[in-house]
């Protein structure tokens with residue numbers, strides 16, 4: 273592992289905090305920039321240099337890069353709630369696209385050779401195949417997806433013009449928590465299905481809603497590809513090694529090529545927790561594709577990614593353990 277620094281934006285958030293730990297575990301040296309809009313300071317170990325600020329703040333970035341020999345940026349910082357992006361598109365374009373542009377600009381100014389970007393399955397929109405490969409057309413159907421796709425375009429143009437290479441990792445549904453309980457999904461506003469279902473199992477909320485049970489799927493509820501956050505961050509380490517080794521760019525899905533319906537996920541949560549809870553069927557939400565399942569051939573072949581937690585029960589067990597821990601911390 274290269275001993276120069278890796279700048280992690282959004283490192284106090286759900287995925288970023290797992291990445292920070294994975295870098296430390298791998299013997300690398302992370303630095304975190306986070307504005308703590310949804311992140312939590314205590315999610316970043318005290319040994320890691322932490323800058324409370326905006327990842328698009330030119331002066332802050334210049335300062336960091338003058339003081340630390342940064343070799344790569346892993347950019348997680350963003351607003352992530354799809355429904356909110358339709359209510360506040362300008363806010364999403366400012367934070368997700370505008371700040372990413374400023375960060376990429378700083379990377380170029382300071383000759384940082386590698387950049388990894390948190391993209392999303394949302395760039396595909398409503399897919400026209402059961403399994404989505406990276407060659408599937410991109411046609412995002414909400415401002416969140418468009419805010420991410422624009423950053424992919426910026427990176428593609430920048431990598432042609434300057435000495436920098438990049439990986440855009442298109443995550444499917446990220447879930448679970450650190451297997452040894454060091455971090456997890458702590459954000460109060462989180463809308464992730466597994467988080468909400470384990471909260472219902474722990475009686476932190478009075479049951480839960482399913483949005484639509486008339487989709488063209490086996491039980492009528494939406495199908496998604498749930499990827500364990502521990503495997504996801506390993507894909508980032510593999511992408512970093514790829515960028516350093518190959519000098520090429522990479523656009524790559526991260527998912528298990530395995531879909532579960534909302535109903536199936538809820539059943540697994542009830543089984544694993546041993547708790548029954550109320551589930552109410554509501555109308556469909558606008559902009560929810562019926563099925564999003566990744567092809568992961570590129571990740572397994574080009575990144576040599578070999579997931580360890582490709583098992584829905586394991587994902588739910590880890591999410592539940594983290595949620596129980598949050599409950600204890602609140603006491």
Ligand SMILES: NC(=O)c1ccc[n+]([C@@H]2O[C@H](COP(=O)([O-])OP(=O)(O)OC[C@H]3O[C@@H](n4cnc5c(N)ncnc54)[C@H](O)[C@@H]3O)[C@@H](O)[C@H]2O)c1
Pocket residue numbers: 281282283284285286287288305306307308309310311312325326327328347348349350351352367371390391392393442443444445446447459
């Ligand atoms: N969670 C998923 O299922 C999923 C799926 C696809 C893509 N993603 C992407 O992964 C990334 C991380 O998502 P997450 O689930 O960890 O969300 P999160 O909200 O837990 O983490 C985002 C972090 O970025 C910080 N942040 C936001 N704007 C900032 C700014 N301008 N400057 C500095 N810090 C800022 C927040 O405080 C937070 O710590 C996001 O880019 C998201 O779009 C997530």
